[in-house]
Amino acid sequence: MKKLISQFLFWVMGWRTSKELSFPDKCIVIAAPHTSNWDFLIGRCYAYISNITPKYLIKSELFLPIIGILLKINGGIPVYRKESFNVVDQVVKMFDKKDKFILGVAPEGTRKRVEKWKTGFYYMAKNANVPLVLVAMDYGKKEIGIVKIMNPSEEKKKDLQIIEEIFSNVIARNPENYNSKIF
Numbered sequence: 001m002k003k004l005i006s007q008f009l010f011w012v013m014g015w016r017t018s019k020e021l022s023f024p025d026k027c028i029v030i031a032a033p034h035t036s037n038w039d040f041l042i043g044r045c046y047a048y049i050s051n052i053t054p055k056y057l058i059k060s061e062l063f064l065p066i067i068g069i070l071l072k073i074n075g076g077i078p079v080y081r082k083e084s085f086n087v088v089d090q091v092v093k094m095f096d097k098k099d100k101f102i103l104g105v106a107p108e109g110t111r112k113r114v115e116k117w118k119t120g121f122y123y124m125a126k127n128a129n130v131p132l133v134l135v136a137m138d139y140g141k142k143e144i145g146i147v148k149i150m151n152p153s154e155e156k157k158k159d160l161q162i163i164e165e166i167f168s169n170v171i172a173r174n175p176e177n178y179n180s181k182i183f
Helices: 002-013 038-049 065-073 087-097 120-128 156-167
Strands: 026-032 055-059 076-079 101-105 132-138 143-150
Touching: 002 038, 026 120, 038 132, 038 143, 055 087, 065 076, 087 101, 087 120, 101 120, 120 132, 120 156, 132 156, 143 156
Parallel strands: 026 101, 026 132, 055 076, 055 101
Antiparallel strands: 132 143
């Protein structure tokens, strides 16, 4: 039912998915750009259409009594940013405990313009030994989908340059808030 509703919403809004809808059982999905609350709706519909149930990290402040329950049911994992603990290590442990685990990450970390992306996603994938699935959400084309699946290598700088280049021409909902720079 969720898939049908999502397909209908995409049709009404004029969105389409790229051809590739197959995800590895374990991976980190990098979804960008992230400049609007609409990105979550588009991304969630895409997940339903793709038949995946990704988890996602979200600031703990949003886990209010009723909203928190809905966020958890929908795949939200609270991140406690004020406490000192290593989120990368926690995510690696999550991957170690599960046979299937897809984690969606917005590497900008916010809908506001940033000077550069956070690179925790890269260390999570590398340390958990899982691929990165690069998903572009292009408002110019009204298309969302996988543009590349890659395994982090020993050449971090080269890997991050490839990622930066892939996302450099993607049109955000709010282009003034988007910066694809990682360095």
